[in-house]
Amino acid sequence: MKPVRETWIDYARGIAIILVLYRHVFEGIKNAGIAVERYLFIEHFNIMFFSFRMPLFFIVSGIFVESSLKKRGLTGFLSTKVKTILYPFFLWGILQITLQLILSKYVNSNRTIYSYLDLLYAPRAIDQFWYLYALFNVSVLYAVGVAVFKLKPVVNILIGAVLYFISTAAHQSNLGLGFLGDILHYYIFYSIGDFFCNAIRKKENQQYFESWKLLGLLFVPFFATQYYFLKQNLLHPYTGYEYVEYYQPILFIAIALLGCMFVLALSFFLQKLKAIPWLHVLGSHSLYIYVSHVIVLAAVRIFITKVLGIYNVPLLLILGIGLGLLIPVLFYKAACQFNMRWLFSLEPSGKKHKDPTILEREQSISR
Numbered sequence: 336m337k338p339v340r341e342t343w344i345d346y347a348r349g350i351a352i353i354l355v356l357y358r359h360v361f362e363g364i365k366n367a368g369i370a371v372e373r374y375l376f377i378e379h380f381n382i383m384f385f386s387f388r389m390p391l392f393f394i395v396s397g398i399f400v401e402s403s404l405k406k407r408g409l410t411g412f413l414s415t416k417v418k419t420i421l422y423p424f425f426l427w428g429i430l431q432i433t434l435q436l437i438l439s440k441y442v443n444s445n446r447t448i449y450s451y452l453d454l455l456y457a458p459r460a461i462d463q464f465w466y467l468y469a470l471f472n473v474s475v476l477y478a479v480g481v482a483v484f485k486l487k488p489v490v491n492i493l494i495g496a497v498l499y500f501i502s503t504a505a506h507q508s509n510l511g512l513g514f515l516g517d518i519l520h521y522y523i524f525y526s527i528g529d530f531f532c533n534a535i536r537k538k539e540n541q542q543y544f545e546s547w548k549l550l551g552l553l554f555v556p557f558f559a560t561q562y563y564f565l566k567q568n569l570l571h572p573y574t575g576y577e578y579v580e581y582y583q584p585i586l587f588i589a590i591a592l593l594g595c596m597f598v599l600a601l602s603f604f605l606q607k608l609k610a611i612p613w614l615h616v617l618g619s620h621s622l623y624i625y626v627s628h629v630i631v632l633a634a635v636r637i638f639i640t641k642v643l644g645i646y647n648v649p650l651l652l653i654l655g656i657g658l659g660l661l662i663p664v665l666f667y668k669a670a671c672q673f674n675m676r677w678l679f680s681l682e683p684s685g686k687k688h689k690d691p692t693i694l695e696r697e698q699s700i701s702r
Contacts, residue, residue: 341536342615343544346602347395349618353656354388356628357381359463360655363632364648366443367640374648379565382576386564386587387594389466390524394595396470397528398535400477409482416474418681419622424467426678427626428454432461434630441641442633456513462629469517473525476518481529488530495523503584506577527592535599545607550600557597560590617660623667623679628659635659 361381365371371378404412432454435446450461458465480486486494502519505512512519534540543549564579571578580587605611617624635658639645670678 341606343599343602343606344395344398345615345618346605346611347391347598347618348621349614349616350598350602351388351391351395352617352621352624353660354384355463355625356632356656356659357384357652358388359629360632360636360652360659363443363636363655364651367636369640369646369648369651371648377648377652379569382568383561383565385576386561386579387591387598389521390591391595391598392466393470393473393521393524394528396474397477397525397530398532400474400481400525400529401532402536404478404482409478412478412482413475416471420467420471420474422681423622423626423679424464424471425454428458428461428464431464431630438633441637458514459517463625465514465517467626468514469521472514472518473522477522477525477529488526491526492523492530495526499523499588500584503581506581523588524591541603544600544603547604550597550604553593553597553600557593560593564590617664620664620667624660624663626679627663627666631662632659635662 358381361371361377403415407415429451432446432450435442435444436448436450439446444462453460454464454468458468477491480491480494498519499522502512502516505516505519535544567579567583568574568576571582574581579590605614632655635655636651639651639654645651667679670676676682
């Protein structure tokens, strides 16, 4: 029997990838020296979205770890992660660094030949790629813990809590942990996703998650905590707007979880209405957008500013997000059409004719 498609997960990933591009487009505009002082509201939204955007990615990924391990076993699970996360991480990371070196006069990044080594131990230095490396490492450690040491989700949450507080203490002490810091920081969110997977995916509970009442119940607390997150970070700008995350860690977890709950409730509600279909299409292509969007954004920004002479910040933001989403999806579809899926995945070519949305579900960053 063919499983029922869970489009809510695509809606959630679609929302998350839009928020990722919002930040990267805006930061790119600022780093290009374009004045943004008149548009404080854009910066404020940028700060607020930071409260739950990346935890959402890890929670969503954790929701599917149990079913993936049951389906593939530990060996198959690890093999899939190498093919669908680690491989594009290195391929696109190397490609992006190379282009930034070649086009150093036109891009914001300051790269050297040693930047390639950053992929191994300091991936945060290479723009967006830290997330893929962190997700791969967290997924592998979590899967080994579950399959080999039989760790239950509750135990993993406790382990994740300890690791999380170690990461915040290290940050407060200016102790650089490289890629290890990201593992310590986000393991708890992956564990939380696994803990709630059965409740979230259980068919009997779907009517509750799809209800507008749940969305309404979360609405006020969500915006209240977002306001608090914004105000506290604005009061402590010297922390890089990370004050709540690293100096109020318990509160940050609560704010992040509330933000994730709101997005998931919204995703279930959109699934019920079958609304905004392009949003779940974006979600089903989120990995491909993620690995390539920085290259696309740089090209779009240079063309719009240097060729068209447009420096209006809101317009740059809208065009950057729109084209940063559209072009990677079109590029991925073209790659599939010309038998070049190896640009994104090492999955066997025998699957090349499968619908890309379904195929992506089987091998995406949320598995």
